[in-house]
Amino acid sequence: MEEVLVKCERIDHFGRGIGYVLGKIIFVPNLLPKEEAMVKIVLDKKKYMVGEVIKLVKKSDDRILPKCGYENCGCALKSLKYEKTLEFKKEKVIDILKRYSGLTNVVKEIVPSDNIYGYRNKITLKVKGGRLGYFKNGTNDLIEIKRCEIASHKSNEIISVLKELDLSKVREIIIKDFGEVMIIIKGELDIELLKPLVDSIYMNARLVYGKENIVASLGEFKFYLSKDAFFQVNSGVALKLYNKVLDYLDVSSGKNVLDLYCGTGTISLFLSKYFDQVVGVEINEEAVKCATLNKNLNNISNVMFICGDVSKEVSGLMAEQIVVDPPRSGLTSAGINDILRINPDRLVYVSCDPMTLARDLKLFKDNYEVKEVTLFDMFPWTYHVESVCLLVKR
Ligand SMILES: C[S@@+](CC[C@H](N)C(=O)[O-])C[C@H]1O[C@@H](n2cnc3c(N)ncnc32)[C@H](O)[C@@H]1O
Secondary structure: OOEEEEEOOEEOOOOOEEEEEOOEEEEEOOOOOOOEEEEEEEEEOOOEEEEEEEEEEEOOOOEOOOOOOOOOOOOOOOOEOHHHHHHHHHHHHHHHHHHHHOOOOOEEEEEOOOOOOOOEOEEEEEEEOOEEEEEOOOOOOEEEOOOOOOEOHHHHHHHHHHOOOOOOOEEEEEEEEEOEEEEEEEEOOOOOOOHHHOOEEEEOOEEEEEOOOEEEEEOOEEEEEOOOOOOOOOHHHHHHHHHHHHHHOOHHHOOEEEEEOOOOOHHHHHHHHHOOEEEEEEOOHHHHHHHHHHHHHOOOOOEEEEEOOHHHHHHHOOOOEEEEOOOOOOOOHHHHHHHHHHOOOEEEEEEOOHHHHHHHHHHHOOOEEEEEEEEEOOOOOOOOOEEEEEEEEO
């Protein structure tokens, strides 16, 4: 396809360089503001184009040599200085909140990750034609990898062993490393060489080696983790985030708190010391089982968990304060109406997608004031950012 010279004006919310070719916008991954590059046009649509850098002509002072050379993986910002990636994420959330919910001057700071490499305690590897790697962003094209710089040391050891094995009958391998290690395999694989490295192996949803659940430590708590239940991928940042949730709640008022979308009960347990009662609601049965085990493991008695859909379960509940930590899709309108009916004094909204956060905050606007938003760099080098937002009843 055609090659053109592109001057990068800025980067979009997905970390792609933006330039113009004959007046039409072009998105170019791995091109930084003020850089110029010869770009191959790989997609030419009516309103926009997508390109790939062939050769950098003018380089930004903010460019660094990334630790890995894989292109189009999830680390869209890996060629940018770390402190600049933090600035990018902060500006992105400020822009989204202003544009989609009219909020200004609410974003306070972005808390960096202490570990910027080897921070991920869970990775999902794809296998295609016996080759191991990640899918290129938004495609089923495999990028074969030898190691991954954001994965833990142990995960990379396991990757080295996997690369020696016959993976022809495997589709996906998930590695969870929380000190104790679990591997979840979709497909058929000879696991003998993996056993000495791990505590638990599942194959096609069946436990074939070791423990049913592994144990993770976070602050003063221990948590059982199952095959499918959610757990934050960066434990160091998760701990800071949970402390901010606590900081945003009014502990002096005691009483009852709801932890909606509670996963394995992490936030509920963190809050249990400071409130009379915490009730967690979670749809994933496995996660609720773990949450109950975790409550007992940590000798906590003032927490209970309900297994069900937030949109259905919350209507009968009451609380003075509420924490929500929904998936990327955000809250449902039924969920928002239920929260408005419960009418808590404070609402702390933990979000992994600023777009759905902005959409939802707009719906709370008449009843709640957004006091402050703190950002957390849970996923260094990617364009993702975690937000914790304090809303107080007007
Ligand atoms: C971002 S995670 C938060 C988990 C937990 N707060 C933590 O920090 O580990 C979102 C959780 O919401 C759960 N979930 C998704 N949709 C739900 C729904 N409609 N009702 C209840 N829980 C839901 C998911 O299973 C997942 O555990």
